Amino acid sequence: MNLNLNNSKILLDYLTDNSNDPIVTLTEDFKIKEYNKAFERLVDDPHNMKSTFFEETFGKISASPEKHTDESHNIKEISASYRSKSGSVTHLQGILIKKNNEIVIIFKNFMICESQIIDEISKMNIEMSNLARELSKKNFQLKLANEKITKLLNTDFLTGLYNRKCFFERLEELVSLKKRKRCFNIGVIFADIDFFKSINDTYGHDTGDFVLIKFSQMLKESLRKEDIVARIGGEEFCIIVQCTEDNFLVNISEKIRKNCELLIFENTDIKITASFGATFYREWEEIDCVIKRADENMYAAKSSGRNKVIFSP
Template identity: 35%
Template sequence: MSATAEQYFPLVVPATSLLLGLALLAGWRSVRGHRYLLWLAAGYMVTAVPLAAQILMDTPQLATWSVLTGALYCAGSWATAQGFALRSGSRVSARAALAVSLGTLLALLCFSRLNDVLGARIVFLNLGMGLLLALALPVLFGRDRADTLFERLLRRTYLLLVVYALLRPLLAGTLAGWFSSSGMPRSGLWLWMLAFNLLLNLWLLFLLLGGVAQQLMGELRHERNHDPLTLLLNRRAFFQIAHQRLQHGTAAHWALLACDVDHFKQVNDTWGHAVGDNVLRQVGALLQEMTRPDDLVARFGGEEFVVLLRCDDLPTATRIAERIRSGLSQMRCSPAKHTLTASFGVTLVAGAEDLESALERADQAVYRAKHEGRNRVVASPSPGAAGNICPTPSTAAVAQPDDAARKATR
């Protein structure tokens, strides 16, 4: 291999770093909400510039341009630390980063202009980069979190990056003789450092993109499973999760509650769909507020809601439904402070195989509640159960703006 080839071959490392930065930049352009990708892209790309310049420089040129290349290295390390901190929901201290950067550049100025000492410049530059990267460690490891495998690996890899950056000054000081007078880029230690940097950067990018992909899949899964208006479970997700829950429960521990807002068409016709949407959001929020976190609350479509709750018996489920009905009747859901009411159907669920039938029973109970005057709870026993529970009427009346609205059936 010729001398020229030996000099230019290490450019593979900064070129790869530049490409990795472009990949992160492309990822940020696709998901603008993940601003940390922009900072990490800057970290990769800015660091690639002084690295490529140093590879092409001889020893006198390294001294001449040491402050400028050092400033770029510090900026790249600062951007990397900021990106990882933002990814964890915080920021690194700008004052601390500025203080470390200024101290590093002052040391580079002293050991390039006043006293040209290559080893000292290497020590102070790598120490400064390591300290800048370490600014993100309190954010990454300062709180308990339920992480995926990707997240744990990413944090540990970042810690390895910081440790490696802080160990480089020690290696440079101990093995300073490895750097030849013909130029640092042709020393054995420098080439080994470049190779390790390349592998570490590739591994970091793999973990970063893997984490982004996992996060995007989670967001897509959430959008697929939830109603965009109320943020409750949708019908498909309700059936999927309910079947899983019911397979591990017993007949005496589950009840199904169906809810249908009374005269909802009147709300839309009188005050518009924006008010109607707000009503649905309020109903969904109240249902979640008045049930337990492990109960399933879903919007089945329109003004229809369903709740699967743990419950010992039908009378208990009926009392829960009555409490929700009473809470809804106290809501004021329109510019005219329209009183909101709803009709409820309640039944027990014998298991996963009974879910469809239970929904039919609860739906029939809702229509019975509407037929008997609305704003009430009707309980429907499971097949084979004796007796029935009487409807629970309410004295609250539904406000009717005109005679035509009284003819609405929903």
């Protein structure tokens, strides 16, 4: 190791960025001149050390016999201890290199005492707690964002009901469940507001939207919490109910039909009716079959006078 100690500042500037070993240079009378970042991390107040005696900070240095390398260099193995303001003690071992009137100390090994280790662990625990809280906060925000995205993907933007995509997904889930084990019958109801186009043409689309919203609210209020209701397009709505008897499906369809007749649209003279087609899923048939049957029943209700329920099991 060929040290040009007359240029120790340049050396230390370089080692600041390239060494994890604490390094310090001293004058001939052992006053501190320069030191690197690794050395700074060892002490409580690294900014007030320059021109102070090294042993005032680190205590007496214990040194081995000198090992001469040439006429102008000598090297000693040394040890020292640093006591922090909190009382923790760091034991250091390294080498002292002396050339001419300048000294360099490089600490290669240092051992932190138990109390300092406890302090460091305590600091780490606090940091981990802070990180855990921040992570929990981010996870909660992510959960809310995911819930919002899921709602946007599964609901109709105008009415807040399930959309077509979600309706068919839920129906497929119930059909899959029924195929695997005995459960309630799956009833499907199609509903269509009668003469809805004339409402849009007469009163405008804003009023038409208002009618759709009120009709949707009525559907939700007329059904049980576990029933599924969706807007599948325009003025068409689909409902899934689970029940054991044919009469229940007809009765709930009639209940909705009558509630539709009672709807009041504030500040207008609008009165509406709706036509309904109801049917049950038949075991092992394709989903398209039950959808087609409910749809055909609904159109049969329309073609036979509207404002009625047509049911076929």
